[in-house]
Amino acid sequence: GEDVEQSLFLSVREGDSSVINCTYTDSSSTYLYWYKQEPGAGLQLLTYIFSNMDMKQDQRLTVLLNKKDKHLSLRIADTQTGDSAIYFCAERRSGGYNKLIFGAGTRLAVHP
Amino acid sequence: DVKVTQSSRYLVKRTGEKVFLECVQDMDHENMFWYRQDPGLGLRLIYFSYDVKMKEKGDIPEGYSVSREKKERFSLILESASTNQTSMYLCASSLRVRDEKLFFGSGTQLSVL
Numbered sequence: 001g002e003d004v005e006q007s008l009f010l011s012v013r014e015g016d017s018s019v020i021n022c023t024y025t026d027s028s029s030t031y032l033y034w035y036k037q038e039p040g041a042g043l044q045l046l047t048y049i050f051s052n053m054d055m056k057q058d059q060r061l062t063v064l065l066n067k068k069d070k071h072l073s074l075r076i077a078d079t080q081t082g083d084s085a086i087y088f089c090a091e092r093r094s095g096g097y098n099k100l101i102f103g104a105g106t107r108l109a110v111h112p
Numbered sequence: 113d114v115k116v117t118q119s120s121r122y123l124v125k126r127t128g129e130k131v132f133l134e135c136v137q138d139m140d141h142e143n144m145f146w147y148r149q150d151p152g153l154g155l156r157l158i159y160f161s162y163d164v165k166m167k168e169k170g171d172i173p174e175g176y177s178v179s180r181e182k183k184e185r186f187s188l189i190l191e192s193a194s195t196n197q198t199s200m201y202l203c204a205s206s207l208r209v210r211d212e213k214l215f216f217g218s219g220t221q222l223s224v225l
């Protein structure tokens with residue numbers, strides 16, 4: 001995912017907040033996504049945000065979008081051991097068949 | 113719930129073999145995708161299909177082909193497997209072309225020796 005960048009690793013203490021960051025390059029992107037991959041599993045859609053929104057909240061998850069800086073973040077409040085996984089940021093390009101471009105994924109490790 | 117099923121969880125093949133990876137979805141989705149996942153590279157799109165018998169190349173189609181004879185089934189074919197095709201292969205589907213959600217299978221870890 002050369003056009004979508006994420007840091008590869010994040011370690012947090014159980015109960016703290018986690019913030020996973022992502023930058024993208026295509027200003028025409030329509031939707032931006034966060035997917036979660038647990039060990040041995042496929043990707044599961046966590047949440048997504050439309051490009052005309054700044055923020056979306058869903059229970060413990062908060063997505064912030066700064067369209068000017070092309071920056072997307074995922075905040076997980078009260079991080080639990082079950083949140084340990086790889087988190088992928090993805091952007092949906094406009095035009096054509098709206099394919100998704102994925103980042104390399106951020107591995108979140110939650111320790112006691 | 114949508115179910116995307118990949119036929120094999122682990123597969124070991126030899127260099128030069130023809131390899132078939134099968135994917136089936138049970139929700140009448142129009143679109144199906146094949147990605148490969150490599151550490152540090154994320155997911156890269158190999159091929160996708162927006163209708164039966166239709167296919168489009170993704171970002172890394174070289175060395176692969178696909179087949180979609182029925183709406184629910186999308187096959188990825190490695191005509192002559194090579195060691196650099198050792199990877200995790202993920203199938204996904206979405207209801208329509210402009211649907212915002214992709215549903216993924218559990219993946220097939222292919223090792224080519």
